Amino acid sequence: MAQQVPLAEDLFTWPAEEPALIGGRSSDGKLVFPYRSHKLVGGVNEELERVELPRRGTLWTFTGQRFRPPSPPYAGDDTPKTFEPFAVGYVELPGALRVEARLTEADPDKLHIGQEMELRIVPFGTDADGNQTLIYAFAPVGAEEGHGDGSE
Amino acid sequence: MAPSDVAIIGTGLHPFGRYPGKSALEMGEDAVIEALADAGVEWSAIQALYAGSMEVKNPEAIVGLLGLTGVPGRAVFTGCATGATSLAMAANAIRLGDADIAIAIGLDKHPRGAFSDHPSVSGLPGWYGEAGLFLTTHFFGMKINRYMHDFGITPITLARAAEKAFRNGAANPRAWRRTPMTAEQILESQYLNYPLTQYMYCSPDEGAAAAILCRADLASKYTDKPIYLRASTLFSRREGAFELLSPSLPLETAPSPTVFASQAAYEQAGIGPEDVDVAQLQDTDAGSEVIHLAENGFCKDGEQETLLAEGATEIGGKLPVNTDGGLLANGEPVGASGLRQIHELVTQLRGRAGGRQVGGTPRVGYAHLYGAPGTAAVTILST
Structure with missing residues (x-):
């Protein structure tokens, strides 16, 4: 039976009461997203520690995507006719890093640099097995759950 | 004039735009012919060739159109910085003594619309493209x-x-x-x-350009207005x-x-x-x-x-x-x-x-x- 699955493994904790993005931390304290198992640090190939990233942050910058991105690689289950513009931004997660993400609010007039944002896991497309894929996105704090992406 | 100095003695351009039915290499050929005329040198005088393209895997194949002289021809690609790299490599060939006269060529013919590729070509995971972020x-x-x-x-x-x-x-x-x-x-x-x-x-489009370089101490043979790199x-x-x-x-x-x-x-x-x-x-x-x-x-x-x-x-x-x-x-x-x-x-x-x-x-x-x-x-x- 079809179910909801993350768009890729190791993107965010799932299923989870409070899902969080997964980053990798090296011994020098630096973080990377998405998580990767190893990285050269000071000439040493280090295994990275899996860590959960903060769920809230501030909007560092943003832009909008008005047209359906070239497909492939884009795999949304919309069509050029049903495509809904979306926004993309970097959200600064305090003490961690800046993460690039889709934003649930597509209207640039309702977004501003410095705005408080929080993580949402939202429906995205359909995988080869007919499962609904889920993607991470950030929403303005206080925005209604599911706004913008048709989630339930 | 220091011996390591390099001069540009001629340039050519195939205007950028849309040219249905004309290949990138053919546009490159036109740009090179213009550059040769500008420099007053014959194709057979070119001793090193560096050609850059995103869409053409072997842009140095342009020798097939210009003449098979055996010239050492190499492809160059550094994304949007390709033109500067082909020019620098042609200059370095002259500085190293490999050539007295070298040419840098760029040619391309992109399909309409935004560039698109698999994220793995940039070392990024597949989901990044699926999500519509690889733009x-x-x-x-x-x-x-x-x-x-x-x-x-x-x-x-x-x-x-x-x-x-x-x-x-x-x-x-x-x-x-x-x-x-x-x-x-x-x-x-x-x-x-x-x-x-x-x-x-x-917008991405089509076109070509070329520059001919030579040892600076030879430049006056070809032009009264050499431009030094x-x-x-x-x-x-x-x-x-x-x-x-x-x-x-x-x-x-x-x-x-x-x-x-x-x-x-x-x-x-x-x-x-x-x-x-x-x-x-x-x-x-x-x-x-x-x-x-x-x-x-x-x-x-x-x-x-x-x-x-x-x-x-x-x-x-x-x-x-x-x-x-x-x-x-x-x-x-x-x-x-x-x-x-x-x-x-x-x-x-x-x-x-x-x-x-x-x-x-x-x-x-x-x-x-x-x-x-x-x-x-x-x-x-x-x-």
Whole structure:
């Protein structure tokens, strides 16, 4: 039976009461997203520690995507006719890093640099097995759950 | 004249645009024929060839059209910085003594629409493309949005940069976009990537360009107006730089590779930004040109707001920028774009730019390229 699955493994904790993005931390304290198992640090190939990233942050910058991105690689289950513009931004997660993400609010007039944002896991497309894929996105704090992406 | 010096003795251009039925290599052939005529050398005199292209896997196959002389021919690709790299490699072949005369060629023919590829070609995971994030245009919108916030740049300044590009394009008989547009029309066109509107973006297209170089001590044999190569630099991004196609960025920031390429080029040439008479700056979008003015040392961050309002970057201004209309009016065949810049600078420095000629006697030309995956190149030329 079809179910909801993350768009890729190791993107965010799932299923989870409070899902969080997964980053990798090296011994020098630096973080990377998405998580990767190893990285050269000071000439040493280090295994990275899996860590959960903060769920809230501030909007560092943003832009909008008005047209359906070239497909492939884009795999949304919309069509050029049903495509809904979306926004993309970097959200600064305090003490961690800046993460690039889709934003649930597509209207640039309702977004501003410095705005408080929080993580949402939202429906995205359909995988080869007919499962609904889920993607991470950030929403303005206080925005209604599911706004913008048709989630339930 | 130091023996390591290299001179450009001829350039050629196949105008950028759309040419159904004509291959990239055929456009390259036309550009090379024009460059050979300009330099007054025969094809058989070329002793080293460096050809750049994004769409053509073996652009050095151009020898099949020009003549099979056995010339060592090599393909070059560094994304949007390709033109600067082929020029630098041709110059290095001369400095190393491999050749007395060498040619740099760029040619490309892109399909319509935004560039598209699998994210793995940039070392990124597949989901990044599936999610609709693998688009270089997002970066340009996000970088200028943050820059405007930090330094008080307003949308009219972006519109002015685009307005100038189309005005210069209109004055250039070989430009692709030759219809002037007002800043208002540019501002009112629809957003492609907020805050950048449709007419603030360049498009991928088709075209070719070539430059012929020789040992500086031989240049007077071919031309009475040799243009000397004073600097060529290229840098990749550093940790912390805000760059294209980055799923995350560290909190600690670093300058763009353009800043390092620019500083190193000034040092190589022994000059400063105040000595530059005409500049070509990568204007993938109007915001990029505005940012690149500061990153290349021509002003402080934020001063662009006043500079553009005063017309400082116009052909009659104190620092004419993108005098042939730049990428905005010519489009971007990636492999050829950097050599179009060189062609335009050489044309200006020789005083042959006709209706778009900059005033006075320009002595120093500056060319800057920037693109994926976070690579910047600077070339400085002088009379």
